[in-house]
Amino acid sequence: MIKKFKYPLLSNAFSSSDIRCGLKVLSSKHITMSKITKNFEKRFAKKIGCKYAVMTNSGSSANLLAISTIINPLFKNKLKPGDEVLIPAVCWSTSLWPIIQNNLKPVFVDVELDTFNISIKDLKKKITSKTKAIMCIHVLGTSANLTQIIKLTNKKNIILIEDSCESLGAKFNNKFLGTFGELGTFSFYYSHQITSGEGGMIVCNDIKNYNIIKSLRSHGWSRETNFHNIYKKKFKKLDDRFLFINSGYNLRPTDIQAAIANNQFKRLNKFITTRNYNRKKIIDKVKNNKKWNNQFYFINHSKQIKPSWFGLPILIDKRYSNKKKKFLNHLTRRGIENRPILSGNFTNQPATKLYNLNNKKLVFTNAQKVEDLGFFIGLHTQKISNKAAEYIAENLLKISEM
Numbered sequence: 327m328i329k330k331f332k333y334p335l336l337s338n339a340f341s342s343s344d345i346r347c348g349l350k351v352l353s354s355k356h357i358t359m360s361k362i363t364k365n366f367e368k369r370f371a372k373k374i375g376c377k378y379a380v381m382t383n384s385g386s387s388a389n390l391l392a393i394s395t396i397i398n399p400l401f402k403n404k405l406k407p408g409d410e411v412l413i414p415a416v417c418w419s420t421s422l423w424p425i426i427q428n429n430l431k432p433v434f435v436d437v438e439l440d441t442f443n444i445s446i447k448d449l450k451k452k453i454t455s456k457t458k459a460i461m462c463i464h465v466l467g468t469s470a471n472l473t474q475i476i477k478l479t480n481k482k483n484i485i486l487i488e489d490s491c492e493s494l495g496a497k498f499n500n501k502f503l504g505t506f507g508e509l510g511t512f513s514f515y516y517s518h519q520i521t522s523g524e525g526g527m528i529v530c531n532d533i534k535n536y537n538i539i540k541s542l543r544s545h546g547w548s549r550e551t552n553f554h555n556i557y558k559k560k561f562k563k564l565d566d567r568f569l570f571i572n573s574g575y576n577l578r579p580t581d582i583q584a585a586i587a588n589n590q591f592k593r594l595n596k597f598i599t600t601r602n603y604n605r606k607k608i609i610d611k612v613k614n615n616k617k618w619n620n621q622f623y624f625i626n627h628s629k630q631i632k633p634s635w636f637g638l639p640i641l642i643d644k645r646y647s648n649k650k651k652k653f654l655n656h657l658t659r660r661g662i663e664n665r666p667i668l669s670g671n672f673t674n675q676p677a678t679k680l681y682n683l684n685n686k687k688l689v690f691t692n693a694q695k696v697e698d699l700g701f702f703i704g705l706h707t708q709k710i711s712n713k714a715a716e717y718i719a720e721n722l723l724k725i726s727e728m
Contacts, residue, residue: 331661331717335637335704336517340586347585356581363584367527370591374502376510376529378536380543381584385491385513385526386420387543387577389461392487392509392528393424395538396459400572402534405430405485409458414444415693417463418668419677421489425461426681433457434673434683436690441625442639442667442700443470445692453478459485464493464503465668466702467519467601467635468627472498472506479507487511491526494519495598495634504529514587517704519601519634520594522587525579538572546574593707598634601705605635608703608710611719621646621725637702639667642725647699649728654701656728660721662703670697 351357363381371379382388397405405411407429413422415434425432436448442465449460460479462470479486486507490496494512496503504510514525530536537551544550548557548571558566590597609624623641627633642650657664669675671693673684703718 331714333661333704333714333718334663335665336521337706338708339516339521341589344586344589347589348582351580351582351585358580359578359584360581362581362588363579366584366588366591369588370527371529373591373594374505374529376505377531378533378539379527379529380536380539381579381587382526382528382543382577383579383583384524384577385511385515385518387575388491388511388513388526388528389421389489390424390427390575391539391542391577392511393428393430393461394542394573394575395509395535396485396487397428397430398538398542398572400534400538405458408456410454410456411459411461412444412449412452412457413461414463415671415673415690416442416465416668416696417461417672418489418491419672419675421461421463421491422672426683430459431456432461432683434688434690434693437465437692437696438471439641439692439695441468441470441627442466442696443468444475446471446474449475449478453482453484457482457484459487461487461489462507463489463668464496466625466637466639467493467496467633468625469493469496469498469503469631469633471628472503473630476506491515492518492636493634495594497632499630500632505531508532509535514583514590518636519597520587520590522579522583522590525583525587541572542574543577544574545576546570546572597707600707600709601635602633604705604710604715605638607715608638608718611715612722615719615723617723617726619726621723635705637665637704639700639702640722641696642699642701644699646725646728649725650699650701652728653725656724657703657721660717662718662721664701664703667696667700667702670700 367379416437436445488507488510490504491513510529512527514522540550548554548569
């Protein structure tokens, strides 16, 4: 029997040492968030060059905490209901929903077709006196043009939040993504640069923001903040183990997640190097194939960016625009797992109509092209074989025969 070829978004995500780290916590007396999580947070912050890091149970939860922080009464110059937050039209749902859930107004911005990241040209057009924050999403391991974005945020006094959930380890001007703005978020979902199955992180450099985040993450109580003793003395009649000083959620990770993520974090540089190698190898196999006729565009990046490729994003040439669905079904049948670029043009999603998010019926030309022509395939943390890269290239180029 011939073994069917399978190329998922990620394979063999957990090493034997990762599993041992998880099992060690499971066999201990304490599996909920404790010292292991705290140690990983400190290590993460030190590695990427920020003062504080707070682990969460997912990247989506990290995004929720980021938006919940900037509207919190304890946040300096907190946002008010109705304030506008700019967000690229090519986005993920849980980058968007916290904006709505916190009574802010999302304003969609088109993307740049050569990078799939937020368009600086359209960003400038969308900024108004009501614009108070930008949710900047770094797509699939590359960076938006942070030089231009930071010029705008500094000039207009706009809060910058970086959603780096797909871009852990990528750098812009030799500085890690997620560390340029007021807040930065990351994800440790299964197919991401490192994984704990589920998990995330939010980072910042302001101790007040850090304490807001820690309280919001854990029910709104004070005991994990740096100010716990102050509240403890002030409210002596209350049980200080359960002293609630703010609103809150339960977005805490377990020490199992932290132990696995921490062990993978040690190998982040190796994972990035391997993923980047695999991307180049697949592209080279495609372009060196005799069937190559510019059927695809592979997104690029400037010299300022050191990418940390999460996946291999691909834009189909417009000659084959009516063949995309058939083509992706072909890849799936051949064992090559594929996905849209984030959620495509999110303004097409039915939920945007439910919440009347594009009531002006604005057109997002490039975001629509990303939806109509874009997709990505996985990049693994083990080096791809010549045989597998050739198989993928051959099947990608089948689009010409459809």
